[in-house]
């Protein structure tokens with residue numbers, strides 16, 4: 001990965017009533033981007049926070065579990081706060097607890113995202129591969145994550161993982177390409193036949209045209225990988 005950075009300027013800024021934040025800027029050495037000869041397709045989602053075309057899956061189960069706990073605690077605290085308010089008491093302590101809770105939750109998620117993105121970039125670095133992600137710009141209107149998003153992993157966590165992958169790749173000199181995200185879960189990674197019915201269940205992918213069968217989580221990253229090769233053709237450099 002990148003070598004240690006050099007600290008630039010520091011600024012103390014007010015970040016709310018009675019609290020300050022120290023903002024440090026830091027110069028990092030960015031490794032020169034290597035010309036990729038192949039791509040590691042990465043699908044970022046919810047059931048799996050990430051799955052790559054090598055078959056590595058980063059399950060969202062643990063995150064989901066911690067999150068459910070947080071949701072329970074939060075609603076218990078909120079209930080306690082409103083009961084206090086009804087009695088005309090100020091729920092100051094509870095509000096403080098709620099704030100601590102949400103801080104804990106986002107730190108946990110951030111840590112998970114750091115670890116996954118580090119792993120993904122390490123999987124591509126030094127192998128001659130770049131990383132291919134779905135291009136989610138301009139499709140904000142479409143609900144990529146489905147209805148479950150609100151109760152499950154937050155949108156910001158999903159975006160954070162993507163941005164961590166991108167900046168860690170940049171530091172490591174790993175190229176990143178964004179591919180068309182349409183039908184990545186419906187297209188066969190073997191023959192490119194696209195049909196909603198290829199995806200039999202949440203878990204099973206079976207191509208109606210060529211019979212290729214795999215775990216649905218593993219098909220999409222392979223489609224992403226193939227699209228990357230097309231969208232950014234690999235031209236061998238003259239010796």
Ligand SMILES: [Zn+2]
Pocket residue numbers: 188189190191192193207208209210211212
């Ligand atoms: Zn097929």
